[in-house]
Amino acid sequence: MEKPSHVATADGKQASHRIAVVTGGNKGVGLEVCRQLAAQGVTVILTARDEKRGKDAVESICRESNLSNVVFHQLDVRDDSSVAALARHIESRYGELDILVNNAAVVGVAADEEGLKALNLDAETWTSGRAATVLKDVFQNTYEVARDCLDTNYYGCKRVTEALLPLLKLSKSGAxxxxxxxxxxxxxxxxxxxxxxxxxxxxxxxxxxxxxVLNTFMDDLKNGRLEEAGWPAMLPAYSVSKMVINLYTRILARRYPEMRVNCVRPGFVRTDINWNLGTLTPEQGARGPVMLALLPQDGPTGCYFDQTEMVNVW
Ligand SMILES: NC(=O)c1ccc[n+]([C@@H]2O[C@H](COP(=O)([O-])OP(=O)(O)OC[C@H]3O[C@@H](n4cnc5c(N)ncnc54)[C@H](OP(=O)(O)O)[C@@H]3O)[C@@H](O)[C@H]2O)c1
Incomplete structure (x- = not known):
């Protein structure tokens, strides 16, 4: 199916028509990114690893926001065959892709949730990273959970990106x-x-x-050497996964100068990934990713954004 050249947005404006994929779109920031992109007239393929959670999310957007340009496709970013099936679907249905939002992630620790809530941490202590010492009692950095975290947050992003790059290269509006x-x-x-x-x-x-580097990290974790080797004390697997996401973003930006490739911190958002300790709403958290998904073709690339502000973290 060819995509239409224009589509009406929620407020009736016409936008040149684009197709977006959002990973982990069934809840949290990803769900809101889907809603906001759809409200801008983008056809959104909301993906989720669980079919029921994904279809329910599409239905909630259609019902609550009166939008019909959000469709579901299954995607587990850790599963090669699921990733390949999504790429085949987009190729046969749309022939190209304009926007990819690599949003899916897991936090990479096994948490004692009751113990965590009892700590009653304020947002500043949490986001500053200073909470690492007290959190030692409630977070367990097991090998399996850390491996799953790297496989989701970094390798998952890379898997999906590599599979969809041939379609992104065909984008007429600039990927x-x-x-x-x-x-x-x-x-x-x-x-x-x-x-x-x-x-x-x-x-x-x-x-x-x-x-x-990720293999060295996993070896150090296996051998109980994380602290001695100088890995981050707070959420080590998650932190390392996001450090390499920043690198991967810059590698892609350098390799594909015709595309706009950026990374973004959505803010401290109240979602399941932080046991709902965040202070921003998902609607606020989605603004940065959506802004970057809709950048003009002469916009920045290879950059890091804290919500909607470009900052230097390297
Ligand atoms: N919330 C914050 O304060 C904050 C701060 C900084 C960065 N971020 C980043 O923002 C992004 C969105 O996080 P969030 O806060 O919205 O967290 P969230 O509510 O926990 O959402 C995470 C999403 O990722 C999905 N996911 C996990 N593993 C997956 C897999 N193997 N395949 C496909 N989807 C998978 C989850 O699906 P299921 O429902 O199936 O588990 C869920 O849809 C993440 O990259 C996170 O690291 C969030």
């Missing part, structure tokens, strides 16, 4: 890739000085080097 990052990605939070220096030098990085 946009938006990768969800986090405050946890800031290099000042990396105690290992040598690695911190390396991470700030984009010229030396490619996917093979990222994989080597």
């Amino acid at each position: 946009k890739i938006v990768n969800a990052s986090s405050l946890a990605s800031e290099l000042k939070r990396m105690p290992n000085e040598e690695l911190r220096k390396d991470l700030s030098n984009i010229d030396i990085w490619d996917e093979a080097r990222i994989e080597a």
Whole structure:
């Protein structure tokens, strides 16, 4: 099916027609990104690993926001065959893709939720990273949970991006890739000085080097050496996954100068990933990713945004 050249937005305006994929679109920030993009006239493929959760999310957007340009497709970012099926579907149905929002992620610790709530942490303590010591009692950094975190947050993003790049290259409006990052990605939070220096030098990085660093991280975790080796104390697997998401964003931006590829911290948003401790609404958290998904073709690329503000974290 060919895409129509124009579509009416919720407020009746005409926008040149674009197709977007959002990963992890069934709840939280991803769900709101889908809603806001659809309200701007973009045809949104809301993806979720669970079919029922995804279809319910599409139905909620259609019902609550009176939008009909959101469709569901199953996508588990950890599953090669699921990723390939999505790429085949987009190719046969639309023939190209304009926007990819890599939003899906997991937090990478096994948490004692009751213990966490009892700590009664304020937002500042949480986001500053200073809570790491008290959180040691309620967070467990198990090998399996950390492995799943890296496989979802970094390898999942890479898997989906690589599968959809051939379709993004065909975008007539100019492809946009938006990768969800986090405050946890800031290099000042990396105690290992040598690695911190390396991470700030984009010229030396490619996917093979990222994989080597992630393997070292997993070895150090297995051998109980995280602290000794200088990995981040607060949410180590999550932090490392987001540090390499920033690198991957810059690698893609350098490799595909015709695209706009950026990463964004949505803010401290009240969602399941932080046990609903966040202070912003998902609607507020979605504004940065949506802004980057709709950048003009001469907009910034290879940059990090804190919500809608460009900042330097490397
Ligand atoms: N909330 C914050 O304060 C905050 C701060 C900084 C960065 N972020 C980033 O913002 C993004 C969205 O997070 P959120 O706050 O909206 O969290 P959330 O409500 O927990 O949503 C995470 C989404 O990722 C999906 N997901 C997890 N594993 C997946 C997989 N293997 N395949 C496909 N989807 C998968 C989840 O699906 P299920 O429902 O099936 O689990 C869910 O839809 C994440 O990248 C997160 O790191 C959030």
